[in-house]
Amino acid sequence: MNPVVDKPELAEPYMFAWLAANGLGVEYTRSKKDSLFYRDADGAEVEVLDLVGGYGSTIHGHNNPELVEYAKSLLDAGTPIHAQFSRHPYANDLAWTLNTIVRRELGTDEHYQVIFANSGAEANEVAIKHAEMDRVLKIGEALAEVEAHIEAAIAAAAAGATVDASPLPGSTLDEVVAALRAANTERAATPPVYLAPNGSFHGKLAGSIQLTHNVSYRTPFSAMAAQCRFLPLEPDAVADAIAAESRTLLDLAVDGDVIRVVERPLPVISAFVLEPIQGEAGIRILDADALARVREVLDAAGIRVIVDEVQSGMGRSGAFFAASHLGLRGDYITLAKSLGGGIAKAAVTLIRSSIYRTDFELLHTSTYAKDSFSTLIAARAVDMLEADDGAAYRKAAERGDKLLAMLNSLREEFGDVVKDVRGKGLMTGLEFHDLSDSESDILAEQARGGLIGYMFSGYLLREHNMRVFPTASATSTLRFEPSIHITDEEIARAEVGLRALIGHIRAEDGKALLG
Secondary structure, eight states, X not given: OOOOOOOOOOSSHHHXXXXXXXXXXXXXXXXXXXXXXXXXXXXXXXXEEEOSHHHHTOTTOBTOHHHHHHHHHHHHTTOOSOOOSSOOHHHHHHHHHHHHHHHHHHOOOOOEEEEEESSHHHHHXXXXXXXXXXXXXXXXXXXHHHHHHHHHHHHXXXXXXXXXXXXXXXXXXXXXHHHHHHHHHHHHTOOOEEEEETTOOOOSSTTGGGGOOOHHHHGGGTTSSOXXXXXXXXXXXXXXXXXXXXXXXXXXXXXXXXXXXXXXXXXXXXXXXXXSEETTTTSEEOOHHHHHHHHHHHHHHTOEEEEEOTTTTTTTTSSSOGGGGGTOOOSEEEEOGGGGTTTSOOEEEEEEGGGOOTTHHHHOOOSSTTOHHHHHHHHHHHHHHHHHHHHHHHHHHHHHHHHHHHHHHHHHHOTTTEEEEEEETXXXXXXXXXXXXXXXXXXXXXXXXXXXXXXXXXXXXXXXOEEOEEETTEEEEEEEOOOTTOOHHHHHHHHHHHHHHHHHHHTTOHHHHHO
């Protein structure tokens, strides 16, 4: 017999070691509703209350029976997963269902075209790529108009018009035109810019990482794609940013018998990108009034708005779109996570028909996007939310209110430890006061290193079989994103674990928390 040899960890070994050091390196072998299961050293199955929910991916719970049975039936029937460049009526059906929801919740009769993807980051990449394509084509259209005006100027010069070359060099029309074209070639190559509120998170791909505010994620890759300006959600700040990025093209205008050099706007800002509820920034709901004023500024400047509903959408807020609570209708809307029903990888980007560039479909494709399996699962997951006149949305709101009430009771009782509770529906956060100056060296060190939330998570898993994680860019905030099936008993169980955690924090008992 060959001896048993331990295999070194090659699948993201640093991450595995880090998880193990924080007591989070658990192999889960089964899942159901809001529970994950693992085997202990004796082989006995241990149930863990999962309040992470795939970072918002399991609105219907883990391995929802209806979705699992449907998935089995699709595979048993031999559904053609790889049938690219063919007709996909099921994708069109899902697109129409999503449009029906858009009309109901966001109050518009305009259709949205739908591009399919595999993940939230990819859906956001689709949106920013389309917005940039739109910007580039607008520049091309503007340059074509400039050329038409040059032809008109040449005709006017032939009829006796004189040339006012200022501010360009040259005295003849030919010299002015040559200088104008050279200047416009340089100006048209101005790199694009995106705008986003402080705290934004939109993925970790080469493009989307630039829209993620956390500098530790973004900085190593800052040279790879278009840059983003992060701003307070205030109209004056947005207006100032737009003014700072203002650029122009040069044009010619015939003014009577004089040909003059004039300026026309050059689009530089591709889009403003936001989450209605900022997930990784600590579960922060955008202010509706401030957002409305910002939208007025953006609309006046002709800047598109990309609404990232990857984590907040699919009914989690108590409505299909969290943006509906804010009165916000995006030019682009992205969905993923729970769109796959917790068992498939599915994502979509919705694009207003009036701004849609049809050639984009030839420039952005994906092997697995729009495949029959994931798309049909997504359609069923949406149908389940819409069933019984949207009973799932009401359930998300009711369960979310129950969870928020529990968390708020902790804040009221332990205000010296719990700083704030935020959220809507089943997307909530519990923020702790900063512990950087704690008398406990362990707590202070973990807080200063930005790891305090992961230490709390390790404690809750180890001592209470309860799974929560902090938000990525605000690690003193624990997130709670369970399914609509979470029970009163499970919420009470979470309260027991959190009370114990707060007790140790209050006692500054870092050793107990670190284990």
